[in-house]
Amino acid sequence: MRKILVGPLWFVGFDSLMEFVAFIIALAVAYQAFKGYRLTKQKTLLYVHFSFALLSAGLLIDSLAGFLGILARTLRGAVAVTVVGYAIYFLAQALAYGILIFAYVSQTRTMSTASISLWITPLLGSVTLQAAQAPPIKLLGPLVEYHPVSEIVLLFLVFYITVQTGLNYSATKDGNALLVFLGFLLLALSHLLFILTPVGAVLFVIGHVLQLLGFVSLLAMLLRVTSSK
Amino acid sequence: MTQKLPKYRSQMRIYVDVMRVIQREDNRAKPTRILYGANLSHDRLIKYLEELKTLGVIEEVANEDDRFYKLTQKGIEFLNQFRAIERFAGAFGFAI
Numbered sequence: 001m002r003k004i005l006v007g008p009l010w011f012v013g014f015d016s017l018m019e020f021v022a023f024i025i026a027l028a029v030a031y032q033a034f035k036g037y038r039l040t041k042q043k044t045l046l047y048v049h050f051s052f053a054l055l056s057a058g059l060l061i062d063s064l065a066g067f068l069g070i071l072a073r074t075l076r077g078a079v080a081v082t083v084v085g086y087a088i089y090f091l092a093q094a095l096a097y098g099i100l101i102f103a104y105v106s107q108t109r110t111m112s113t114a115s116i117s118l119w120i121t122p123l124l125g126s127v128t129l130q131a132a133q134a135p136p137i138k139l140l141g142p143l144v145e146y147h148p149v150s151e152i153v154l155l156f157l158v159f160y161i162t163v164q165t166g167l168n169y170s171a172t173k174d175g176n177a178l179l180v181f182l183g184f185l186l187l188a189l190s191h192l193l194f195i196l197t198p199v200g201a202v203l204f205v206i207g208h209v210l211q212l213l214g215f216v217s218l219l220a221m222l223l224r225v226t227s228s229k
Numbered sequence: 230m231t232q233k234l235p236k237y238r239s240q241m242r243i244y245v246d247v248m249r250v251i252q253r254e255d256n257r258a259k260p261t262r263i264l265y266g267a268n269l270s271h272d273r274l275i276k277y278l279e280e281l282k283t284l285g286v287i288e289e290v291a292n293e294d295d296r297f298y299k300l301t302q303k304g305i306e307f308l309n310q311f312r313a314i315e316r317f318a319g320a321f322g323f324a325i
């Protein structure tokens with residue numbers, strides 16, 4: 001599991017700020033999904049609600065852990081706070097994306113979904129096992145230590161959702177569906193860049209910017225669906 | 230995306246279909262119009278119209294030689310909310 005990943009030193013704090021903005025957007029999406037569930041009693045909307053509620057909780061905890069880490073930089077507990085924050089963030093995201101995938105699988109159950117599941121599951125398993133054997137990557141001294149497994153797991157989970165939302169857009173050609181597809185595509189790319197951070201610390205920065213843009217895309221969809229009559 | 234369409238319409242979907250027929254008819258729909266527009270049998274139409282009246286989203290207006298249904302303010306607001314939720318769910322590829 002990724003332990004600590006802060007990227008370039010000048011970026012410390014900005015990542016937490018971006019995650020805090022993403023937390024607010026994820027919370028807004030979760031609220032809209034819950035409103036939908038209350039109105040229609042559709043289980044898929046409840047799954048979307050739980051998924052985004054978990055995402056927002058993970059983002060908030062990681063963001064606050066980052067801020068606390070900055071505030072308590074001189075204290076010994078700073079590293080522990082950020083490690084716990086990242087661990088909760090990863091688990092919350094993995095669970096959130098898992099719930100969303102469950103919602104897709106339970107609703108669609110088509111050949112396309114089945115075929116994707118057939119190749120994505122063994123691929124995910126083999127890549128994860130390979131990555132698990134890799135040593136943690138250390139950057140910028142003891143403060144930056146990172147294991148790619150968590151990001152690889154998240155990448156595959158988000159990739160599955162990206163495929164589903166992409167298929168939805170290709171079938172409907174709807175602007176809102178495009179925004180959701182773009183949102184998850186950007187989130188998938190951000191996880192890819194987090195994996196590639198050892199290649200260059202700037203990829204960590206770009207990854208965070210893409211993650212924020214992904215949530216902004218979801219916000220744009222939310223504003224469109226709630227404002228247009 | 231090829232969605233797995235439900236075999237039967239949910240109660241909510243039928244409510245909305247009935248209300249949309251009324252809205253399409255300039256908020257003044259006769260029972261026969263609703264019956265055909267919402268694709269319901271006569272018995273089920275009566276049942277759903279009664280339920281919608283109880284919920285306060287439609288009202289029956291009857292005089293000597295005419296009888297029609299119209300949406301209440303609550304019904305209009307419900308349809309607007311439902312439309313937003315439908316678009317939200319549709320953006321993710323989920324059908325309501």
